[in-house]
Amino acid sequence: MERRLAAILIADFVGSTAFLQADEEGALVRISSVLGIARECIERAGGRVFDTAGDSVLAEFRSPVSALRAAIETRARLGGGGEHTAEDMRFGLHVADVVADGDDLKGEGVNVAARLQATADPGAIDVSETLFTHVVKVSSCKFETLEPRHLKGIAEPVRVYRVSQSADRHVYQIAPTRDEPAVALRPNSVAVLPFRVTTGADEDRAFLADGLTDDLIHELSLIRPLFVSSRTASHAVDTNDPTAVGQRLGVRYVLSGTIRKLGDRVRLSIELSGTRNGELIWSERIQRPFNELLDAMEEIAARVAATVSGRIDHAEIGAARQKRPENMSAYEFYLRGLEEHRLSGIYNSHARQAIGWFRKAQEADPGFARPLAMEVCA
Incomplete structure (x- = not known):
């Protein structure tokens, strides 16, 4: 048997027993339809259904964000009108080290997800604190903090967070009855993916990576010839594949990079890729003292503008510059x-x-x- 880290999603049809007693054949058709929608959303998000239990599905994901996306899309599609409602299912999500026994997954992590689902309200997506910490900085969802929950068979109480239903359509723009249409690639368009922090840094620099990503998005958005994907859209993408990002956001170029701060020096590794074939357009490593970081950001913005729009408009870039802080602290x-x-x-x-x-x-x-x-x- 193999062990691996996985995000677990368990979704259950609510009130199946009562439906079966009232109209067995009709209930079976409805349950099958709801579970079919859940399976479609799970597979679209890159998940794998590893078990079914009549009126529920158990799925594995490599990414907690993908698991959350599948749950939100399922709920949104059920609530989009027609014969189903958002309250037809309830969800439990958890991240844990699990045991793989063939195609099946076992262990306490699966039990925690199952107990979260069993104690959730109809239509609720309840996630464990472990999964919450993985997704909170990269998801645009709003979470409600619930009381710690004592779950059957689990020794310690589990802190639980509930996903607001406002995310279902506002954040993900999910169509209730059809797949997302293909997005046309806009001219002079670019998406800036969240910068990553390399290992070996002198401390946790996630705040620096997030801040520089946002500043670069802002700098580029002030250059009139460019179309720049929003921060929310860029952070919602759960892949670094340029072709997939282009199809998702409708951009021709993707800028990605890593940052490492050692003492008073910062090292940036930047790549600009095309989204038609995923080709690397250019890459560059920049190492500067921290107090010269904004100069480096302006150089990156200028080079991106030159590549994406085919020219550098110095007047536009000059007008886009914000007043710099005199003190880099x-x-x-x-x-x-x-x-x-x-x-x-x-x-x-x-x-x-x-x-x-x-x-x-x-x-x-x-x-x-x-x-x-x-x-x-x-």
């Missing part, structure tokens, strides 16, 4: 504040921490305007 404090601000819809403590970082940025550089604006937002 202020910029780092600002990025830390942005990271906390994105989590402020989950806990109020994140909003308080964000305000604290924005105020530190203002103290470090009173002429840097963005922290003041973000303090108002926070």
Whole structure:
């Protein structure tokens, strides 16, 4: 038997016993239809159904984000009108090290997902804290924090989060009865995928990667000839394959990269790829002192603009530049504040921490305007 880390989704048809007692044949047809929709959504998100139990499906995913996407799409399609409703199913999601026995998965991780599903309300998508920590920074969903739940057969109580139904159509724009149409590739278009943090950095620099990604998206969006995919759309993509990103977002180019900060120096590895055939257009490694980081970002924006639009419009890029902070510590404090601000819809403590970082940025550089604006937002 093999062990592996997996995201587990278990979805169950609600009230099957009562339906079967009232109209057995009609209930079986309806259950089969609902489970068929769930299976389609699971397979579309890259999952594998490893077991069925009459009125439920058990699925495995390599990505927690993909598992969450499958659950949301299933619920949205059921609630999109017709004979089904969003309350026809309930979902439990968990990430765990599981035992693979042939095509089947076993272990406590599967049991946790099953218990979460069994104790969820109709139409609810309940996820464990373990899965929540994997998806919270890369998903645009809103989560409701529930009381720790004592699950049958599980020794310790499990912290549970519930996915808001506002994500079903607003975030993912899911059509209830048809597949997503193919998106035409827009001219002069680019998507900036979230920067990754390399191993071996002196500390967790996720806030720096997120902040630089957002700044680069903003810089490029101010250059008029370019169409730049939004941050929400870029973060919702669960693949780094340029061709798949292009089909999903309708862009001709994809910019991706990694960042590593060691002491007072920053190393960036940047790649620009075409989405028609996934070809690498150019790649570059940039190593600079941290206080020259914004110069590097402007160089990247200029080179992307030159490639995507076929020319560099220096006037446009010059007009797009924002006032730089005189103190790069202020910029780092600002990025830390942005990271906390994105989590402020989950806990109020994140909003308080964000305000604290924005105020530190203002103290470090009173002429840097963005922290003041973000303090108002926070």
